Amino acid sequence: MGTSSADPPPVLDFVVPVYNERENIEAFLRQVKTQVEIPCRVLIVYDFPEDNTIPEVTRLASLMPFEIKLVENTLGRGPLNAIRAGITASTSEAVIVTMADCSDDLGDVSRMYACYAQGADLVCASRYMRGGGQIGGPLIKGLLSRVAGISLRLLTGLPTMDATNNFKLYRRQVLETFPVESQKGFVFALEVTVKAFLGGFAITEVPTIWRDRTAGKSNFRLLQWLPLYWRWYWLAVRARGFGLYRSIPIPRKSESPPRSKLQDPM
Numbered sequence: 001m002g003t004s005s006a007d008p009p010p011v012l013d014f015v016v017p018v019y020n021e022r023e024n025i026e027a028f029l030r031q032v033k034t035q036v037e038i039p040c041r042v043l044i045v046y047d048f049p050e051d052n053t054i055p056e057v058t059r060l061a062s063l064m065p066f067e068i069k070l071v072e073n074t075l076g077r078g079p080l081n082a083i084r085a086g087i088t089a090s091t092s093e094a095v096i097v098t099m100a101d102c103s104d105d106l107g108d109v110s111r112m113y114a115c116y117a118q119g120a121d122l123v124c125a126s127r128y129m130r131g132g133g134q135i136g137g138p139l140i141k142g143l144l145s146r147v148a149g150i151s152l153r154l155l156t157g158l159p160t161m162d163a164t165n166n167f168k169l170y171r172r173q174v175l176e177t178f179p180v181e182s183q184k185g186f187v188f189a190l191e192v193t194v195k196a197f198l199g200g201f202a203i204t205e206v207p208t209i210w211r212d213r214t215a216g217k218s219n220f221r222l223l224q225w226l227p228l229y230w231r232w233y234w235l236a237v238r239a240r241g242f243g244l245y246r247s248i249p250i251p252r253k254s255e256s257p258p259r260s261k262l263q264d265p266m
């Protein structure tokens with residue numbers, strides 16, 4: 001949809017999980033159109049053929065200047081498997097995971113891409129660094145995510161205050177080095193970020209402002225998914241938090257650039 005097969009491959013794929021986002025998908029695609037200057041492709045990942053996002057995407061595809069690919073998630077329902085399915089279908093060297101509910105500010109993409117172009121392997125859009133923010137959403141969810149992000153930064157030296165935010169840019173090598181073990185929820189970002197950190201990849205962050213959706217319904221199940229975060233939080237704290245457990249075997253990047261070479265983009 002959108003472009004012919006003779007076009008060069010996009011430099012940036014967006015992986016966008018959707019669950020009945022009929023009310024948001026047009027605004028989302030228009031934001032990609034107006035805010036993203038980098039040649040890109042959008043992979044919309046749905047779980048079942050009756051998802052009400054699909055007809056909207058089909059209707060809008062020819063109106064967008066970038067390619068849109070509808071990807072069926074056949075790995076099992078839920079956002080985490082949808083993100084995995086989207087990443088499997090992606091082909092670009094840089095992959096951004098973002099949400100279809102217009103909560104992420106796509107105006108931050110150029111800055112994220114600039115960090116990647118300067119050598120970052122993983123660029124985290126960060127609500128909790130200076131200049132970032134979080135507007136709306138359930139109080140307890142926001143609070144837990146803030147405490148997790150900031151404490152992980154302070155305890156382990158992980159170079160972002162917002163490891164749990166799924167709005168991130170990944171260099172393909174990061175995604176290929178670490179098979180994702182989690183199976184449910186939105187814990188994808190935290191798992192890959194912790195593994196990339198312990199594996200010596202270059203990580204940086206740029207500020208972002210997250211706004212709660214104004215249409216449709218959140219599918220986030222706080223109580224059910226919360227325990228999934230602990231495993232990765234604890235892995236990072238054990239490995240780096242106390243300086244006592246450095247011998248935990250972690251897959252390492254083959255020729256990893258020193259993380260310190262990366263300048264803070266701010």
Ligand SMILES: Nc1nc2c(ncn2[C@@H]2O[C@H](COP(=O)(O)OP(=O)(O)O)[C@@H](O)[C@H]2O)c(=O)[nH]1
Nearest residue numbers: 017018019047078079082099100101218219220
């Ligand atoms: N494929 C798929 N996408 C989902 C699922 N649940 C949520 N999403 C998508 O993931 C993104 C964020 O979901 P949302 O429910 O708003 O979570 P929240 O932003 O944390 O409240 C949106 O683009 C949703 O459409 C799911 O079960 N399957």
Ligand SMILES: [Mg+2]
Nearest residue numbers: 101103213218
């Ligand atoms: Mg949302």
